[in-house]
Amino acid sequence: MGLKKSDSEVYRDLLLELQSRVRGDVRQLTSGALGDGDGNGESKSPTHLAERGTDAYEQDFSLRVAENDQELLGEIKDALVKLKEGRFGLCEVCVEEGKSATKSTIGKARLRAIPYARNCIECERKREELYT
Numbered sequence: 001m002g003l004k005k006s007d008s009e010v011y012r013d014l015l016l017e018l019q020s021r022v023r024g025d026v027r028q029l030t031s032g033a034l035g036d037g038d039g040n041g042e043s044k045s046p047t048h049l050a051e052r053g054t055d056a057y058e059q060d061f062s063l064r065v066a067e068n069d070q071e072l073l074g075e076i077k078d079a080l081v082k083l084k085e086g087r088f089g090l091c092e093v094c095v096e097e098g099k100s101a102t103k104s105t106i107g108k109a110r111l112r113a114i115p116y117a118r119n120c121i122e123c124e125r126k127r128e129e130l131y132t
Contacts, residue, residue: 003089007108012083014115019076026069033062072116079116093123 003011082088089111094104106120119127 003083003086008083008088011088011111011115012080014112015076015080015083018115019073019080022069022072022076026066026073029062029066029069033059033066075116075118078118091120091123092118093127094120 079088082090089106091099091104091106104120106117110117110121117124
């Protein structure tokens with residue numbers, strides 16, 4: 001894509017900020033779901049059966065969100081590698097199909113919104129149509 005140095009720095013900063021925020025979310029969700037107390041020496045173990053069900057649901061939900069966030073961290077890491085290697089902002093599908101460099105770029109607006117995007121909007125729409 002041949003990003004300008006200033007653009008490259010902007011995307012790197014966006015990715016690093018997002019990575020930091022998501023890591024914090026994962027830590028908080030995981031410790032909250034797996035923690036055994038509230039920090040005051042009191043147990044979180046519910047005594048009523050309905051409370052146990054609610055706690056199990058909340059724990060499962062938190063762990064699933066943390067798992068999704070872990071996947072997002074992988075996407076961010078991949079985007080940072082692409083940025084370093086000069087491949088950032090290229091649509092993976094278009095590149096695989098052999099389209100020219102100008103036709104295989106991901107728009108700046110999309111990258112600002114989703115800096116770890118792998119595909120241009122057109123290719124992403126096609127991919128989503130296959131799964132819906």
